[in-house]
Amino acid sequence: MNDELFRQHFQGIQRQIAALKAEQVAGNWEEITAALEGLQLIYEEMQTSLAVADFVEEELLQQHQRISTLYQQYYDLFNSAPIGYLVTDANGLILEANQTIAQLLNVPHPYLAGKPLAVYVAQGDRSTFRTNLNRLSPTSDIQVWQINLSPRNSEPFAAELTVAIARNNSGLIESLRIGVYDVSREQQTLTQPVEPQNPEPIPTAATMPMPALPQSLDGLQVLIVDDEADAREFIAAVLSSHGIRVTAVATAAAAMDALERFRPDVLVSDIRMPDDNGYSLIRKIRQLEAQKGWHIPAAALTAYVVEDREKALAAGFESHLHKLAQPRELVEMVARLAGRV
Incomplete structure (x- = not known):
């Protein structure tokens, strides 16, 4: 029943009470009239509460839409980042992974979630990897691990894992957020000279460009x-x-x-x-x-x-x-x- 029909219904009851009072039919009309007015007041208060509830619901829907949009933006940034990213539980079980780490591990992106990260650690480094997991510091929030990863159907490569520890309100480890960097290419750049394609003169030491590598940064x-x-x-x-x-x-x-x-x-x-x-x-x-x-x-x-x-x-x-x-x-x-x- 909408608001207008409800008012018409009340007015009809009031007219019937007035007619009965005019015919001098016995009854406590004052109490009945007061009860009817109280009922009408309650109805109006309910209508006001419903209007407020509708407003709050609309605000919540808009907030949900904003949160969903932000989540999608951050997920797209995570998924398309040029750095390999993983989210695992405290035991190294992969919860989330982006496209870059899937390419590094040569695994279809949908297949990574639910797999232990240890599966993609080189056989000789798995013991070290498990030791690192078992020795996660109760106080440190960031750790850097040097480890060899083994992509599917490919040769292992040297990787640097930056492990950020996320904890719950009780201080227990909730998840590990891991950035994965392929450092093997940098090592090859430093250790393997590139042969010139054309037989041109090799620059002398005085003119050969040198990579801008930092010296010791201790104490900086x-x-x-x-x-x-x-x-x-x-x-x-x-x-x-x-x-x-x-x-x-x-x-x-x-x-x-x-x-x-x-x-x-x-x-x-x-x-x-x-x-x-x-x-x-x-x-x-x-x-x-x-x-x-x-x-x-x-x-x-x-x-x-x-x-x-x-x-x-x-x-x-x-x-x-x-x-x-x-x-x-x-x-x-x-x-x-x-x-x-």
């Missing part, structure tokens, strides 16, 4: 600024594995506080952050340097492909790198800014 101090905890932990793990001392903060304000305590050799900052972004931060740092009389080489990081590199350099950064770049590129950039190449 780097300040990382990123509002995303996963990004901070990942960058810190990559740099720490090369002997770099890392200080990681979540905001531009925390970065400025850190600069009051020490002077890093290199600053690595995300560009897009809430409150003060990377552009604002680098301007403040350059103003501080004018007072202190020193200079901190700085690099800008971005998760957006269309981020303007020229804008970052014009703001005061000396270098610019995408967050999906290979870890080696990050290390080389830091080494170059610190003058360690």
Whole structure:
């Protein structure tokens, strides 16, 4: 019954009561009339509550749609990333995998979920792999493993696994988020000379281009600024594995506080952050340097492909790198800014 029909029904009852009262039929008409008015009030309150419920439901539906859209965007980013990514449980059972790791392991993408990662570890390294799983630190959130992976119907290759540990509210390991990097190609680049296709003169040592490989980075101090905890932990793990001392903060304000305590050799900052972004931060740092009389080489990081590199350099950064770049590129950039190449 809609609202108009309900009102007509009440009006009909009221007219019948008035007719009975006019005929002086015995009855407690005051109480009946009061009860009827109370019933009508309750109905109106129910209508109001239903209207509020409809509004809340619409808001929830819109929020669900926004969350679904964001989830799809992040899943597409995960699935199409140029770096191999896996999500496993604490025992190494694959829960999720992206297209890149499927290509590295030479396995159809749909077949990876539900398989133990150990199946794709080279036979000679499986004992080490299981030992690493059993020795996951109760305090560390990032670990880097050097291990050989064995693709299906292909030769094993050397890989670096960056393992981020996700825990539940009880502190127990809920999942492992693993980035997989094929380092065998880099090793081949360093150890196997490429024969020239044409019989041209070989450059002398004075003119031969040399790869920009970092020297020892032990003791180098780097300040990382990123509002995303996963990004901070990942960058810190990559740099720490090369002997770099890392200080990681979540905001531009925390970065400025850190600069009051020490002077890093290199600053690595995300560009897009809430409150003060990377552009604002680098301007403040350059103003501080004018007072202190020193200079901190700085690099800008971005998760957006269309981020303007020229804008970052014009703001005061000396270098610019995408967050999906290979870890080696990050290390080389830091080494170059610190003058360690």
